Amino acid sequence: MSATLRPLAVEVRDVTKSFGGVRALDGVSLDLAEGEVHALLGENGAGKTTLSNILCGLYRADAGEVIVGGGERHFQSPAQAIEAGIGMVHQHFKLVNSMTVAENLHLGSPDTPRVVSARALVASAQRMMDDIGLVVDPTAKVWQLSVGEQQRVEILRVLARGARVLILDEPTAVLAATEADELFAVMRRLVAGGRTVVFISHKLNEVLQVSDRISVLRGGRHVVTREAAGATARELARLMTGEEMGIEVEHREVTGETVLELRGVTSRNSRGVVALHDVDLSVRGGEILGVAGVSGNGQTELAEVVTGLRSPEAGTITIDGVDVSAASTRRIADLGVGHIPEDRIGVGMVASAPVKDNAILRHYRSDELSSKQFLRRDRILAFATSIVEAGRVQTRSVHMPAGQMSGGNQQRLVARRESLLADRLLVAAHPTRGLDVLAAKQVQSAIVERRDAGCAVVMISDDLDELLVVADRVAVMYEGRIMGVFDRASFDREHIGLLMGGRTEAVAG
Ligand SMILES: Nc1ncnc2c1ncn2[C@@H]1O[C@H](COP(=O)(O)OP(=O)(O)O)[C@@H](O)[C@H]1O
Ligand SMILES: [Mg+2]
Known part of the structure; x- marks a missing residue:
């Protein structure tokens, strides 16, 4: 046995x-x-x-x-x-x-x-x-x-x-x-x-x-x-x-059209404090934009305004040219946007619902799974099982409550589900945090795969080393502001590290 x-x-x-x-x-x-x-x-x-x-x-x-x-x-x-x-x-x-x-x-x-x-x-x-x-x-x-x-x-x-x-x-x-x-x-x-x-x-x-x-x-x-x-x-x-553990990512010239564009976006956080100050950013298809920064400098709110969980107070957000500044999460998801949220359990999952329901949580309106309002049980089960298998989610059963799985497996489930949803844009907040080393590598590979399929990716991480390997460009956030955006040719670990700490004097020198 x-x-x-x-x-x-x-x-x-x-x-x-x-x-x-x-x-x-x-x-x-x-x-x-x-x-x-x-x-x-x-x-x-x-x-x-x-x-x-x-x-x-x-x-x-x-x-x-x-x-x-x-x-x-x-x-x-x-x-x-x-x-x-x-x-x-x-x-x-x-x-x-x-x-x-x-x-x-x-x-x-x-x-x-x-x-x-x-x-x-x-x-x-x-x-x-x-x-x-x-x-x-x-x-x-x-x-x-x-x-x-x-x-x-x-x-x-x-x-x-x-x-x-x-x-x-x-x-x-x-x-x-x-x-x-x-x-x-x-x-x-x-x-x-x-x-x-x-x-x-x-x-x-x-x-x-x-x-x-x-x-x-x-x-x-x-x-x-x-x-x-x-x-x-x-x-x-x-x-x-740990020898030969890291993934190798090829970086080519990005030629895709602009998918995501933020212009002058300002937003408050849940406590009413301004968390995004006049943010300009754009990401093209086939490109991973890494967002570096110490946690709590506006990264969460950035992910939220892009995915419709939070409305900006000023500025515009467009996806493939469509203004989504005031759009709902549902509407944004329908544009082909996936979101691996930082708070997997609070935002990404319903802990008390079975694994299978969580696997289809954001897919349930698609034609494959529903016909004339009725969710088709056999298809749901097959689809959920395929997500669990492809995402290497370890669970005793797809019928058990998702909250009973380990944190790492909850995360794999959400990451796989959202990657499937992301035809045009994937917003991934700390997608590898808390994962074991091999699982982290799998998630990184899955993100690179989306990019290679032409999807635009915003990857938020407080692990700068991870971003320097995976990302095509890196934007640095500090106190809600973009401190600088670097392409691979200008990646400089020390400089980016200083900006993450809010130090700009090095820029002049
Ligand atoms: N009682 C302790 N006080 C302080 N540090 C400890 C203690 N026990 C373990 N550590 C530290 O925790 C880490 C893991 O140690 P340990 O579990 O003994 O590893 P292993 O058994 O795999 O050799 C090491 O960095 C070790 O120095
Ligand atoms: Mg020992």
Whole structure:
């Protein structure tokens, strides 16, 4: 059975964790299935231990959710995590060296009677080992054991407390090669019995040898989860290090007609403050205009006035020569304008509605989907499914509420839907924010594809590096004003960076 079809043991959703200024985890989402060895692969500092420590109740996430057995859990302690069936074997063992194996196994266990004979402890330890198929001399003192044997005792301790999900943090780091092979055999036996083993490592060959699925973390971000079958060490190494990850975008001379034009556009934000000051901009078909700036400098309002969510107070906006300054969102969408909004959940989706309804949310008037007022159920389902598949949206079912998907998958859904809508103009606000690295690359590629099909694109991002790769021109916004517009020949990272901070003195020099 494919690992992705097994029931889920744990879902991690958009988990973020910082230590002081260091963001150890940045919106990580992944799931752990029953009966799989799931490797967490990443270089030193990737966030593997931090994620595990959150799963096992040692740390608390700053944001995001851990879902166990369908319910959201916020573990306050390892005891609570183990009660929910999640236990961890740490890089540094926590055994008491002067005690016997049997004593260590029973230490702190709620099932151990307060007064019990040494012989009864040994017998019970032996039974436990026979059940699990992991054997160590129960009468030996821990200091007498090899490191590999001590690790077995640690594993037994966690399993004895009823763990269904066992997290092993770099377990092979302390083992000789033959001991590592024995450990792998134990791991396979555990998952054959339906448990989940999370195997943390930065060693590619080991991960390929023992895992069913592999999740790669890099710099606190989830890069990808994939089946181990068919993966190669080379490919995993690239994913781990980020080598060759960026997309390459060809930039040719833009020859399309002007699609979007703003002249003297001024608008207030929701608090009544002027958020756009006399903005002039134009974008041609087959061109990506990047809008750079620190969030909150009018980019949101710019996207809103162009897509009809906000009316300008002064100035004109035209799309293909049609004045849309006072047009509704519906009318603008009908002109072939797609919008990937910044607030995916508030503006882009109805969280309580099924995935399939969200997939067609802005398409429902098109002839293919409706006939004589009746939405055609079979077509809707087929169309929604095609959006989900093409957008690589991971969802258990198109019938479940869209709000139950992870943030990254909600975003993929909206991005795909809006790209389909965008025949003439795509307005994309932070389209890759919060996505894992591969998903971000897919979204960027999809945007470039729209451009190559002749669509005009306004791409708002606070990631200047992303814009410098993807955009044909970059406009810089600061406090609602356009500080400058640069074509590729005049891209200058430092200069643009200064303008983003409102500094214009460099322009003169
Ligand atoms: N307790 C902590 N205090 C401060 N920084 C931490 C702490 N734990 C981890 N970090 C930082 O978080 C990042 C991820 O670390 P970690 O999860 O240990 O990575 P990995 O296990 O993949 O090597 C690193 O930059 C690390 O320095
Ligand atoms: Mg670690």
